[in-house]
Amino acid sequence: MASFDHFINMYDIKLKPRMLRSLMKQHIPDEKHPLQNPTELSTVVSLIKTHRLLSESFDESVNPTHVEEWKSAVDKWVDRLSTLVSSKLPDKCWMGICLLGVTCQECGSDRFCALYSNWFSMLLTHIQALSDSHFVRIACFASISDLLTRKEQWTYCAKLLTFSHRPLFVIMKVETATVSKILSRRCGDTVMKKCAYCLALLTKSKGDEHSWSLMMQKILFTVNGQLNDVFQGLEESKGSEITRFLVPPGMDPPPPLGGQQILESSNQALNMSEQLILSTVSNLMLCCCTMLSTTYPVQVTLPIHALVALMERILMMDGSLPQTLLPFISVTQQENLCMQLPVLHSDTLDLLTATIKQVRSQLLPHAARIIRILTEYFQRCQVPMLRVKVYSIIKILLISVGVGVISQLAHEVIQNASIDLDCGNLEGSGFSCATHSEVITKTLQQSSNRKRKHAGTTRTIEEKQTDVGAELPKIKPPTPIQLKIAALEALEALLTVGGSLGSETWRPNVDCLLLTVAASACNGGWYGEEQNTLFQLTEPMSSCHDLQLAALRALLASLVSPARVRPPYLHQGLELFRKGKQEVGTKLAGFCAHALLALEVLIHPRALPLIDVRTANYVSFDERVNSIFPQKMFSDSKRNNCPISMDQLGISSGDPHADYDELYDSWLGNGDANEIQKSNHDADVIHSLEPQTSREPDAEKLVSSVPSSEAMITDEIEKESATVVPDRATGHKDEIMVEAPNIQEPVATVVALPVVSADSSCANAEKVKISLETSADANCDNVKASSETGVLEHTDPKMVSEKDFSTAKIETLASLSKTTFTVSDSKNQGYVFALNDEPSMDLFPDIVDGDPDSD
Amino acid sequence: MEVVIASSSTDAGIGCWELQTGAEQLRYKSCASPSHGLTSVGNRFLASSQITSSSSGSILYWSWSKPHVEVRSFPAEPIRPLISNSHGTYLIGGGVSGHIYFWEVTTGRLLQKWHAHYRGVTCLALSDDDSLLISGAEDGHVRVWSLFMIFDDVRREETRHLYEHSFSEHTLRVNNVVVGYGGCNAIVVSASDDRTCKVWSLSTGKLLRNIVFPTIIDAIALDPGEHVFYAGSRDGKIFIAALNADCSSSSSYGMHIIGLLSDQSKAVTCLAFGVDGVTLISGSEDGMVRVWDTMTHNITRIFKHSKGPVNNILVVKQPDSFNLPNTQVPSTKRRGSLVVPPLDKYLDFTDETKDIEAVIAYQETCKRPLDPSYVSFHVMMNHIKEFQKQDSSAATEMDVERLKLECKRSVQMVQQWKKLYENLHQFCVNELLDGVQSGGTNVDSS
Secondary structure (H helix, E strand, O other), X not given: OHHHOOOOOOOOOOHHHHHHHHHHHHHOOOOOOOOOOOOHHHHHHHHHHHHOOOOOOOOOXXXXXXXXXXXXXXXXXXXXXHHHHOOOXXXXXXXXHHHHHHHHHHOOHHHHHHHHHHHHHHHHHHXXXXXXXXXXXXXXXXXXXXXXXXXXXXXXXXXXXXXXXXXXXXXXXXXXXXXXXXXXXXXXXXXXXXXXXXXXHHHHHHOOHHHHHHHHHHHHHHHHHHHHHHOOOOOOOOHHHHHHHHOOOOOOOOOOOOOHHHHHHHHHHXXXXXXXXXXXXXXXXXXXXXXXXXXXXXXXXEOHHHHHHHHHHHHHOOOOOOOOOXXXXXXXXXXXXXXXXXXXXXXXXXXXXXXXXXXXXXXXXXXXXXXXXXXXXXXXXXXXXXXHHHHHHHHHHHHHHOHHHHHHXXXXXXXXXXXXXXXXXXXXXXXXXXXXXXHHHHHHHHHHHHHHHHOOOOHHHHHHXXXXXHHHHHHOOOOOHHHHXXXXXXXXXXXXXXXXXXXXXXXXXXXXXXXXXXXXXXXXXXXXXXXXXXXXXXXOOOOHHHHHHHHHHHHHHHHHOOOOOOXXXXXXXXXHHHHHHOOOOOHHHHXXXXXXXXXXXXXXXXXXXXXXXXXXXXXXXXXXHHHHHHHHHHHHHHHOOOOHHHHHHHHHOOOOOOHHHHHHHHHOOOOOHHHHHHHHHXXXXXXXXXXXXXXXXXXXXXXXXXXXXXHHHHHHHHHHHHHHOOOOOOHHHHHHHHHHHHHHOHHHHHHHHHHHHHHOXXXXXXXHHHHHHHHHHHOOHHHHHHHHHHHHHHHHHHHHHHHHHHHOOOOOHXXXXXXXXXXXXXXXXXXXXXXXXXXXXXXXXXXXXXXXXXX | OEEEEEEEOOOOOEEEEEOOOOOEOOOEOOOOOOOOOEEEEOOOEEEEEEEOOOOOEEEEEEEOOOOOOOEEEOOOOOEEEEEEOOOOOXXXXXXXXXXXXXXXXXXXXXXXXXXXXXXXXXXXEEOOOOOEEEEEEOOOOEEEEEHHHHOOHHHHHHOOOOOOEEXXXXXXXXXXEEEOOOHHHOEEEEEEOOOEEEEEEOOOOOEEEEEEOOOOEEEEEEOOOOOEEEEEEOOOEEEEEEOOOOOOOOOOOOOOEEEEEEOOOOOEEEEEEXXXXXXXXXXXXOOEEEEEEOOOOEEEEEEEOOOOOEEEEEEEEOOHHHHOOOOOHHHHHHHHOOOOOOOOOOOOOOOOOOOOOEEEOOOHHXXXXXXXXXXXXXXXXXXXXXXXXXOOHHHHHXXXXXXXXXXXXXXXXXXXXXXXXXXXXXXHHHHHHHHHHHHHHHHHHO
């Protein structure tokens, strides 16, 4: 009968029990037959997974006899598994355990609910038996973790919280068993890791707040206790303080991890070497990490104070003997400890990362302390891989805590990064790196000097800093690529989060450093991505390609991040990105394209209207400008590499001042027009000086001297305006302010012109005019003629006003507002004129009115 | 579900309307909040400050699902403005004496308290990365605080002043402060009784723009693109003031003011933007909540809150599970009744346990374990791979184990066979002997 009862198709439910039975018959041995070939197992599992043979899920419409049949087949399967698991032969046992893990994952909820505790105890016996083979143990831990995962998921779905409490005693047993594994250290490294993972999952499966906190407390307590033994004689006892944080006075200490017997047995084993103790500590910390980073169905409390104190204790331990204590440990002991310390630090840093990630915004009250620990550790730490971790933690902190950290971290990050990025070795990258790096080292020294004057209180830290700075150049080990990448990423985060707040002191250095690094990284041509494949056997190593990518990412951040002056290395940056874009098909090319897109806004600042009836016109105009300008800029920069090309570039591209400056200035329409020009003025002074002599002393002086006077002026003006403002008699000033903020349009480049010309000679101004003409040429026909003349005539009144300003520093308010009136007025008309596309003739005479002021 | 929430200075409760449909939701009872004294804590529950008398006040919590007050706390002095960070971990309140209070929500601890202004704090705002706090006060000052700095005990002692910036250009009481987009590069707009709104730069700490209005401005809302801002005035008009916008067309209202939304209402006291960035919601002293379309400048909806003045409006995305109280019984039980402790009154320096613990909150990711990671399959595949390799020690170990067992069994088998053989041998011998004997006897007998 059965042989002619064909299936409908491959999805027929009748097929499933039949397949399951034949699988069992062919591939799964019973107690009589030996295991043929373990590789068959993968076929079995993949079949089970693809056909969902164990799921027992079906529609309502299915014939109940088929359901019964399937059920009995799965029953048989489960029976077979339990015989396999309890088999004496290790290979069969291994197979049974593996299949049990898969079954936990695949079987239906009802069956899982019914059989869960059986399976649990079956696996438990294997965990407790210490004699099993390596494979069996690993498979056992894997299966039990799957079981717990499934249970946790199932618990959630069914919302039956009572269920999770039932096998509590079982879980306690597992805890004992697992902890004994960890403490006994009889297993290999992988098994240990799995143990730790299981221990972490245990609390999750219990799913209540108390057990989580208790477990955390227990683990920290144990770690602290173990460290007391290891660090004995190397530090003044910090352990008791942490214990006080963990167990508030008047409270009982937590029951020992894994029960009383374990503690005793580990006490017996006290004479074992430090190495083993430290590896236990590492495993327990891994366990903490997992506990922190897995999600929980309830909210839990973390003893963060104790945790931070413990991490501080470990990170501050560098193996040195304290001066105050008499050395009563042997040299061998110290040697052993020092050998293990980097691993311990690495685990601690991992734990710190997990903590920061998990605690999120609640970190705020502790952020200052953590940062203090980190900065101190950073100064001591010499191991590259650990430094990589510190950088990544700093990156996370910068992004999560936000701007406030900048002032604390900036100096530290920059100093360390510039050492790690090895600016000394960056010679000959084509962008006059020698001077760059000189500048960097010089400015860094200056800044550190400056800092020392400022903060004399932290003397010891300063001393260490100078130590590091003095020693490293002598040793000069090649910095690993990974470390460089990490340093670049940290700098990138620094610029992303706080490019502008209080950054005057460090910003120029960082910009310069990043350009140097990017230029030198990209100097030797582009590394292909395929380099990675060479190392495929090991971990995916970071290659030069990644370094280039990281350098370019950081460079983009430095160009885009707002600052007080427009990015001084825009031209070089664009050049790099354009070159990189030509590496078709690499990640790098993709990023370079993105970078060019991001920088495009910098060159053509947009202040698009929200709703605009003239949308069509406006867009087409903008597009035309865009389509013409990039080519022109490119050819310009290619043709003449002389310093002036950058000026031309800046001006012809229609953006002498990045959006920040212009926006900022345009805000100040209120009688502060002189300040606009003032600030533009010093921006351009820096700018024009830059290419020939990158940051000479007098340029610096200018930068430093100008803002103070500027601030003074601003204050005065603002005071004045504040007194005037409240009454209604602000008549004509109001009108000026209405018109001020239009500077952002491309044609509004006029702002820059008088600045350059006022500062340098008249010849320079001529040149500028010419370049403007060419740019206007590039524009479409109907705009061309008019804009040319229009723009040219605009420049003049402002030139005069700027001169006025520079000769007589502060005039009366009345005369000031008069000059600004003419300026903003004419500026505005130029703008309207350009924007409207059709020349409105009635505006023209106004512009010419302003003209008599010229020459 | 996007809801509009409004409260009043008279005890008219907290009104709650769905923005899309206009349907009125639950009305939360017994709330008479001061201006800026209503906030949603991480979208989990509502909190509002109350001023009962000149020397005492309280802070009340309402959960989404219940109309009555769930938790009452009594701070040391009346709190006027109250805000929470976007995670809902902290509540920040400004006292009438000029102190700012900083509580942790999950524990109720007062983490920090500092003297921020000479007179009462009127409004608070957090930058979009939750790291800078901006406060406005009756003394006309607007101050910017870095929260990191507030908690850095060492540096707090080193510096002369705690604040990052102090803007003192306002001559009279500051009514409202809003922060724009962009972390430390953002702009701050403040409104004051001196009939001006001022735009400040957070990064440089300078005044960017001063806008004089015909009347006093009480409420500000920033357009999400920071193109313009909307300023609700005491004479019932909502002025549109330019930030980025083109304001070349001169208007009759004053410099930088490019338009007006008006509905002949009483004074506009609060403004808020909907999630879509187009809908503007205004609350007025006549007890109405108006919903505007900023594109067309039309009113699309009017909610009636009460006879008294509306003085707070929030636009909140309420959690969905709150809508389905029947299907998820355990969930709403957990969610519905607040497990949040009341806020501490005083800063506790004596207690050793201060900030000793952090609470890892119940996370949204727990909600749907979409793809749990099972490991045993991969472990098995790895093992199989090891088996295929000839020289794998672990695989060999298992083979050895197996062979040992087999050997043992074979030895047993051998023993068995031996025994059997011996038995057989014995048997045969016996048989033989017996046969001989019996034969002998037979012979004898025969």
